Amino acid sequence: MNLRKLYLWVQEPMERMKWLALIIDSIKNLKGGAICSAVNTLTLTGSPQTCRFINKVLKEVSAPVLSMIKTWMIEGEINDPHREFFVDTDPSVPDEKLWLKKYSLNVIMIPSFINRELAVKILQTGKAVNFIRRCCGE
Numbered sequence: 001m002n003l004r005k006l007y008l009w010v011q012e013p014m015e016r017m018k019w020l021a022l023i024i025d026s027i028k029n030l031k032g033g034a035i036c037s038a039v040n041t042l043t044l045t046g047s048p049q050t051c052r053f054i055n056k057v058l059k060e061v062s063a064p065v066l067s068m069i070k071t072w073m074i075e076g077e078i079n080d081p082h083r084e085f086f087v088d089t090d091p092s093v094p095d096e097k098l099w100l101k102k103y104s105l106n107v108i109m110i111p112s113f114i115n116r117e118l119a120v121k122i123l124q125t126g127k128a129v130n131f132i133r134r135c136c137g138e
Helices: 003-026 033-042 048-075 095-102 116-135
Strands: 087-089 103-105
Touching: 003 033, 003 048, 033 048, 048 116, 087 116, 095 103, 095 116, 103 116
Parallel strands: none
Antiparallel strands: 087 103
8 A cells, every 4th residue: 555545544434533523613502402403404515425424413412302392292202301402391390380381492402404383283292192191191
């Protein structure tokens, strides 16, 4: 292996490392859905190969948020110890006020690939399932 082949061999990994460094710098103080939004904006830049790489990163980054959405909508439960989900819960609110005050949207945490209308539907679906399970005993 000569120096030219070595240089060509490390170009692709070096490019990925540069993009990973850029992603890390852009999400430094973010969490949850805000991280997904920041990574999603990077998918609009770079070559097709770079976009494919960033899409893979986005898929991995968004997996926990999508898992929380699935659990919320199917089971009506939120397991979010680090407050990264876009549906906020107030545990001090009693079940009598569950529908009006217990759950709300945290707009900052809504990923950019989920519009506000869809986020409201996700909130309402989870609230309905939660209400049926808690208040109706089903």
